[in-house]
Amino acid sequence: MKLTRLGAAIVAASLVVAACGGTSSGAKTLKIGISLPLSGSSLASAGPARDGALLAIKEANAAGTIKGYTLAPYVLDHAVNGQYDTQQGAKDMTTFVSDSAVMAVVGPFNSAVAKVQIPISNEAGLLQCSPANTNPDLTKGDGGKQLRAANPDKINYVRVATTDDIQGPAVAQFGVQDLGLKNIVIIDDQSVYGKGLADQFAAEWTKLGGTVVDRQGADPKTTDFLPILTKFASESPDSLFFGGVTANGGGLIRKQMPQAGLGDIPLLGGDGIQDQNGGVAGSYINIAGAAAANSYSSVAAIHDIPDAAAFKDKFTAEYKTDPGAYAASGYACAQVIIKAIETAASKGDVTREAVRAAGSDPNTTFDTVLGPIKFDAVGDTNQKIISLYKVDMALADGKGDWAFVKQINYGQ
Amino acid sequence: MTAPATSAEAPPARSLSGPAAQLAVQLALVAAVLAGAFAVLGPEQFINALTLGSIYALIAIGYTMVYGIIELINFAHGDVFMVGTFVSLALLGTLGFTAAVHDPLLLVVLLAGDFLVTMILLGVVGVVIERTAYRPLRTAPRLAPLITAIGVSFILQNLVQGVPPYFGYGPYATNAPQIFPTDAFLRVGGTNVPVLSLLILAVALGLMITLQLFVGRTRIGRSMRSTALDRDAAALMGVNINRTIAITFFIGSALAGAAGVTYGLQYGVTRFDLGFQAGLKAFTAAVLGGIGNTIGAALGGFIIGFIEVGAAAMGQARWGPAIVFGALVVVLVFRPAGLLGQQVGERA
Known part of the structure; x- marks a missing residue:
């Protein structure tokens, strides 16, 4: 009995919804x-x-x-x-x-x-x-x-x-040519996006004469990156690339880098870590805190619209x-x-x-x-433009935000 | 054989006679694992592994204690740990401490207060969970409390999230105050040892030894052991079963709370769903060491810490979880009761 009544109620409710949907406007x-x-x-x-x-x-x-x-x-x-x-x-x-x-x-x-x-x-x-x-x-x-x-x-x-076959190389070129970096270590979050981006990045980095000193994939659920970073620290890299998104550990890696003795080297990433300013809960800069400075990211789209x-x-x-x-x-x-x-x-x-x-x-x-x-x-x-950003901790009332560095057009 | 409930000092031994000999063998096993790991990993990673292992071990002990006494896999235990991380960060945040504190005296007072308050609060949470979700089902089929445990897990996760942005922490990663300076190092023989890691290890070991003494040497500990062995007989001998089980939950949850505090200090971040992974690892640790056995759980926690860190140290971090569960399978095939064997009643 109960079930039948419940069923009737559902039917009645859905009729009402359907009726409302149908008569909304001319x-x-x-x-x-x-x-x-x-x-x-x-x-x-x-x-x-x-x-x-x-x-x-x-x-x-x-x-x-x-x-x-x-x-x-x-x-x-x-x-x-x-x-x-x-x-x-x-x-x-x-x-x-x-x-x-x-x-x-x-x-x-x-x-x-x-x-x-x-x-x-x-x-x-x-x-x-x-x-x-x-x-x-x-x-x-x-x-x-x-x-x-x-x-x-x-x-x-x-x-x-x-696409990442442009974004990854663009970040690599920026790192080697503009920042003068050479020995990089790479972490990816093993996702379709993160691993793919890291692959593209690594290929271009090597092509430009840089060295990929070490690379590891990390479980996206992990919160402990210290073992990976400790191993990296023993290999004296001058930069770290993260292929992945903030939710899979982007900010956390940056936060733990000083604990592993890698606080002084820059972190490079793609659009996966490019989110809102440090005042927004869960953003890269918010999680990384003061350590967020010296981070670079990109967006695979035009900045100067x-x-x-x-x-x-x-x-x-x-x-x-x-x-x-x-x-x-x-x-x-x-x-x-x-x-x-x-x-x-x-x-x-x-x-x-x-x-x-x-x-x-x-x-x-x-x-x-x-x-x-x-x-x-x-x-x-056909608009193949990559925009590059750097964290500036003075922005967003001292909470830090991504400051535009430059955009590169690969379209021509 | 004397009635188990009356033999004050003898936990049921499986293979070895005498609790002292058994303890010595177990400690020797732990020492062997540590020595082997140090040789393989090198000092820095060894410390990373000890730190991670300490946290897993603290959670695993609570898991194993609850199983030991009422044979319930308390799936909500990982979430109790998660709540611990949030209680600690709320406490410090309310007091206005969000950055490293460099005044040693203040730091000691803060840390002591943080541990004490979080552990007591979490202990109370554990008792409330037991009273409302498990005790009414104590005579029900075993599956029933298992389901309520999952329900408790959901409730805790959603309580912490609240209804953002009105209250609660939302489904984000939230920063936990790292009041202990993470850049403080002790230089030991060419290795930089983070002082924080030493603190975490000391807290974990201190709590484990205290627990061991408490269970082995006190009246309440004796009632806990007798209840675990045979609840009905214990009740007949005058043990207050309800109170004993409540105390077990209090201690287990307080240890999870301590793990939560150390986690916040070490990683500086927490999330509402942290408990799932942590609980899974801790459960694995408990089974690995022999569920119901607190020393086994601690050993299991450290082993998992060493496996995960070891995988990363070899450049294979992504295989860490797979190796952990692989090791569990291997251990269970050859030693179904876990590395150190179960220390529960004959029914188990």
Whole structure:
């Protein structure tokens, strides 16, 4: 008896929800999924990307960019216990796919999540734009082909960040040529992103005449890096590279380096440790504390965006905070998707397939906040710019923040 | 054979006769492991391993004590340790100490206070957990308290996270105050020995010896041993079972609290899910040494510390956890009761 009543209640509740969804407004609603890790340590870096995407969607609605349709963001958080979770990412993508109103998805943030999401979105022909994925194998070569096995010729995954086969070498060049470093030790967090980045970095470092003195992979759950660092210290390196994300130990390694006698050498990393300032709980600088100084990181995207002041103004007006590292990238991804829907709508064909085709069209130039962007035959951006940062402990009221050093354009 | 509950000084021995001889053999084993490790690892890594091992050992002892007395795998024990790290950091944070303290007198007072308050608070937490989650199920099938243990684990993790940003620490890594200077070194024969590591080792060894004396020489210790051996017989002989079990939880959880304090001092960071990994390692340590046996748990903790550090020292840090669990399998195949054997009643 009880069960039947419960069942009836669920049916009734879902009817109410369905009714509400159907009668919201005159214009038809199209949903844009946002799939990012949005709690715990991941929020510090992925939160701004979500905010950027939400802002672009809000502006498009206000401007009435797509006639006859309202765009609704549909945000799903795939962080579990404060860290990105590939299983949850896959589940969320399935949720998007099964909701026919979802036209495209912004995300994900981490390459490991992209690896499980792309096969699902590819099979459904759902356009996906990542603001931050950098692992080259997601699109290029055999790795990319395997992920697109269901529809090999229909590119449905594009990204506005460039790839680690550019980012890794860029950091290596910066270390050898600008910082004059030679003997490096490497730790990676054994993730798709971290190991891949470290591989690319190490190859270029050696090519430039530097020496990789030692390299170790560390369990992402470990909090004790002293044994690894102690071994490194006995090999007298002049720098350390970390391939991985803050949540897997980035800040902790920096914090423990002085304990192992490596406090004086710089730590280099990729975009995985580039998150918010030292005042934000769980960020690299916050965890590393005073030891954070002398850390370098990169972002696989443009820093000097064409109209930075205007973007900053409207972002700050909306969220009362400065845009974080990925705010513009999230905004740009939403712009790409909105433009794709607009193109599809102008042809009177608002379907996933039309949106996908428009969004991944190699001949279209997307006018985004990052500047004009074109995607190549596999969905990678033609804007190949790496920005480099250094921790400045004087910023953010003495709590420390990433200060822009320079950006290198590999596009020409 | 005399009734176990009345033989005051004789814990049940499996292979050797006489508690003194047995203790001597166990200590000799520990010494052998240490000597071997020192030879292989070299002084710096040896100290790293001792420090990590001390923390594992302190947690493992609580695990093993609870198993010894009520045969419950207390899955919440790792989370009790995690709560310890947060109690310690909250305590120091409230007092306004977030950086290294260089005044020796103040440092000693702070550390003593930190250890004392955290251990007592955590002991109380342990007693409350036992009273609410395990005691009502003491006569239930064994699976039932196992499930409530997992429930307690979830409750503790979520209590610590709270509802950010209103209260609690959220699902982030939170910095723990490293009030003991991490850059203080003693120079011993060409090796820089961190003073903090010595402190952690001294605290761990001090607590272990105290525990050993407490269990072996006091009246309460005797009731603990008799309860572990045969609860019904102990009750018939006038032992207050409920009180004895509560005291066991108090001691085990207080030791986890001490581990939490040392962890915060050493690594300067903690997270709400720290207890899972720590609990898994400590459980492994307890089984490795022989579950129910406190010296075995300590030995197991140090062995795991040495394996993990050893793997990193050989450049194979990523294989550390695999080797730990591999070692566990090997030990269990050849010595199903663990390295030092179980010291629980015949039912085990």
